[in-house]
Amino acid sequence: MGLDLDLYHGTQLGFKDHDIMKVGSGRFGPGVYTSTSPKDAEEWLNLHAGGSRGRTTFDEWVKGRGADGPRVYPLKGRNRKLLEYEGKEWTDLADELGITRSDNWENNAKISKLARERGYEGVFNPVS
Numbered sequence: 001m002g003l004d005l006d007l008y009h010g011t012q013l014g015f016k017d018h019d020i021m022k023v024g025s026g027r028f029g030p031g032v033y034t035s036t037s038p039k040d041a042e043e044w045l046n047l048h049a050g051g052s053r054g055r056t057t058f059d060e061w062v063k064g065r066g067a068d069g070p071r072v073y074p075l076k077g078r079n080r081k082l083l084e085y086e087g088k089e090w091t092d093l094a095d096e097l098g099i100t101r102s103d104n105w106e107n108n109a110k111i112s113k114l115a116r117e118r119g120y121e122g123v124f125n126p127v128s
Contacts, residue, residue, distance in 0.1 A: 003076035007034035010041035012048075012070040028085075028123045029109035034075060036124075041072040083115045085125040093118070 009032060026033055035041045083089055085108075093114050094100075099107045112123055 003078060005036070005077040005079045007036060007075040007077045008038045008041035009034045009073045009075055010045040010071075011073065012045070027105050027108050028112040031122070034077065038072055038074070045070060045072065080121040081119060082122045082124045083112075083120040085123055090115075090123075 033044075035044075083093075090111060093111050094107070097110055097114060099111065101107060115123065
């Protein structure tokens with residue numbers, strides 16, 4: 001199985017500054033968060049990374065900051081066993097844990113942890 005999935009990672013950190021082994025925790029627990037949509041990764045940057053940009057587009061904001069500045073990085077990944085956020089399997093795991101709401105990060109992290117224990121290799125949130 002090769003690298004058959006186009007992914008995008010929006011970050012305010014340059015990759016030379018981004019130690020993959022020191023990944024923080026987000027909505028679904030620790031991990032590198034990606035999207036299959038470059039637009040979604042761009043929107044994440046506009047909302048979360050360097051919020052002082054206001055209505056300036058990311059391309060305008062990053063201009064002149066150098067190659068390692070904040071941006072959307074294209075990545076390749078393997079299309080593996082992924083769990084759809086709020087899909088049937090997600091809901092089944094939440095029910096098993098007695099979680100009735102998965103709209104808070106702590107509950108999402110618990111569901112994601114159980115999913116990893118059950119062999120899932122990631123969580124995806126379908127583009128709406």
